[in-house]
Amino acid sequence: MNAEPSIQSKLLDLAAVDAELTRIEHRRKVLPEEQEVQRLEAERTTRKDAAVKVEIIIDDLDRDIRKLEGEIEAVRKxxxxDRGLLTAGSVNAKQLSELQHELGSLERRRTVLEDELIDVMERREAASANHDHAGANLDQAEQDLVDAERRRDDALADLKVAQQRCESDRAALSGGFPADLIAAYEKQRAGFGVGAALLQARRCGACRIELDRGEISRITQTAADVVVRCPECNAILVRTKQSGL
Structure with missing residues (x-):
């Protein structure tokens, strides 16, 4: 395959554009802003779970409070x-003794229940404070996530602009090559990742391997318009004054 040296040298411009497209795609895959979004999504989930757990605790405590208040109210009634019966004076001595005994038991029971209620209400107050704290943490996590998503979207938009610019440059460049040359370039790029590279200081710019003297001698003796390939990676080697031939 033959191509004018000036045409071959333009492959380096095309390869530079393709290298930039590869970097853009790689950056899109490992975008730090996207990783931050994922981290914050996990953080939001963790904080949301923590808030839900506190809500469940509060619901259980509220149920316990209602139960204790009901029991206390029943004891008071x-x-x-019993006090009404005592005040009415309509009971005999035996009933009077039984009522007095029952009142003592009821008072002790009410005291126990009231102490339990105070304890549960204190736990409810602490849980409420925890809930407020968990809610504030969740709100902060959601705001942080919104900010991170905005930064991620901005970064992706910048990459899209850069990609469109490179694709436009590529379209303008690729149309200036002979069909067989651009086909060979595209096939090599699809298989190896780099279609063409500069032969610089006897080293292939694609695979970075230094060519031996025999290969350099062969390339030196090859006409300038003949397209040569790297014997290691098969990339098209573009010869310039920097090639050391």
Whole structure:
């Protein structure tokens, strides 16, 4: 395959554009802003789970409070009934003794229940504070995520602009090559990642391997318009004054 040296040298411009497209695609895959979004999504999930756990605790404590308040109210009503019977004076001595004993038991039971209620209410107050704290943490995580998503979207938009610019440059460049040369370049690029590279100081710019003297001698004796390939990676080697031939 033959091509004018000036045409071959333009392959380096095309290869530079393709290298930039490769870097853009790689950056898109490992975008730090995207990784930060994923980290913050996980953080938001963790904080949301923490808030839900506190809500469940609060619901359980509220249920316990309602139960204790109901039991205390039932004991108070029983006390009021017994006191009413005592006040009415309509009971005999045996019933009087039983009522007095029952009132003592009810008072002790009410005291126990009230102490339990105070303990549960204190735990409810602490859980409420934890819930407020968890809610604030969740709000902060969601705001951080919104900010990170905006930065990620901005970075992706910048990459898209850069990619479109490179694709435009590539379209303008690729149309200036002979069909067989651009086909060979594209095939090599598809298989190896680099279609053409500068032969510089006897080293292939694609695979970075230094060519031996025999290969350099062969290339030196090859006409300038003949397209040569790297014997190691098969990339098209573009010869210039920097090639050391």
């Amino acid at each position: 029983r006390e009021e009934r």
